[in-house]
Amino acid sequence: MYRWTACLLLxxxxxxxxxxxxxxxxxxxxTKAEREARIQEMTAEEILKNVRNAMEEMKGxxxxxxxxxxxxxxxxxxxxxxxEQKQTVEVTHRPYHLHQDGTxxxxxxxxxxxxxxRQYVTGKKAYVFKRNQWFESEVDENGKGFKEDQxxxxxxxxxxxxxxxxxxxxxxxxxxxxxxxxxxxxKSSIDWTPASLAGIPANKDTAVAKPVAxxxxxxxxxxFRLVKAEQVMEYTLRLDKQxxxxxxxxxxxxxxxxxxxxxxxxxxxxxxxxxxxNK
Numbered sequence: 263m264y265r266w267t268a269c270l271l272l273x274x275x276x277x278x279x280x281x282x283x284x285x286x287x288x289x290x291x292x293t294k295a296e297r298e299a300r301i302q303e304m305t306a307e308e309i310l311k312n313v314r315n316a317m318e319e320m321k322g323x324x325x326x327x328x329x330x331x332x333x334x335x336x337x338x339x340x341x342x343x344x345x346e347q348k349q350t351v352e353v354t355h356r357p358y359h360l361h362q363d364g365t366x367x368x369x370x371x372x373x374x375x376x377x378x379x380r381q382y383v384t385g386k387k388a389y390v391f392k393r394n395q396w397f398e399s400e401v402d403e404n405g406k407g408f409k410e411d412q413x414x415x416x417x418x419x420x421x422x423x424x425x426x427x428x429x430x431x432x433x434x435x436x437x438x439x440x441x442x443x444x445x446x447x448x449k450s451s452i453d454w455t456p457a458s459l460a461g462i463p464a465n466k467d468t469a470v471a472k473p474v475a476x477x478x479x480x481x482x483x484x485x486f487r488l489v490k491a492e493q494v495m496e497y498t499l500r501l502d503k504q505x506x507x508x509x510x511x512x513x514x515x516x517x518x519x520x521x522x523x524x525x526x527x528x529x530x531x532x533x534x535x536x537x538x539x540n541k
Contacts (some may be wrong), residue, residue, distance in 0.1 A: 310479075317487060321520070343368065343460035365377065397536050476493070489516045514520070
């Protein structure tokens with residue numbers, strides 16, 4: 263009798279549980295439908311605001327980044343240059359810490375060279391690897407002088423200024439956003455370091471003509487995290503008796519979360535203070 267009663271009670275509990283699960287699933291499905299409808303009505307500005315909030319909530323992020331520059335010298339093909347940077351970038355936001363590891367490759371007609379690009383920024387110290395040696399220097403607590411465009415969140419905030427004219431395409435699991443930065447903003451955002459590697463003076467007064475760019479963002483619809491970004495930029499540099507057509511393509515991909523960045527003790531102990539180097 264006891265065994266039969268226990269079995270009956272278990273059967274009733276199973277039925278009750280199944281009923282609740284079905285109701286929960288119905289409510290969840292309704293919630294998903296409502297959320298999808300809300301997202302479909304969002305403007306590019308609203309989506310990007312959600313993206314920035316979602317990224318800021320992450321303590322730190324890891325990114326894969328590839329930046330390619332192509333310099334074509336009109337009438338002087340022997341000077342044509344390709345510059346490629348491949349990097350893994352880790353960033354924590356509060357506090358701002360950075361770890362970057364990658365390579366820089368310069369290709370010209372008769373010359374090809376690849377050099378490592380490695381650095382840490384933690385607290386008020388920066389450690390940079392060059393000429394087979396680690397160097398240590400002082401920075402402010404925000405990493406001033408070392409951020410450049412290495413923080414994808416900062417870059418995202420910058421391109422968000424052009425959300426008003428953006429194109430938005432929504433798929434089942436992702437949102438695609440295409441932005442078109444203004445020519446005035448493009449001129450001020452040109453990276454002159456690759457140009458100097460191509461033998462072009464790093465002079466911001468150099469005439470920049472016909473700058474055009476397109477930025478594409480891929481956003482995870484469930485988390486609103488930026489999972490991939492791509493920027494293609496083209497412009498012409500007018501130098502003294504020389505014209506150079508430039509094409510830049512930058513691709514970044516989210517590669518995971520980071521909780522902490524610290525400098526290995528071996529690097530800290532071997533680093534040479536910049537003041538005592540021959541830099």
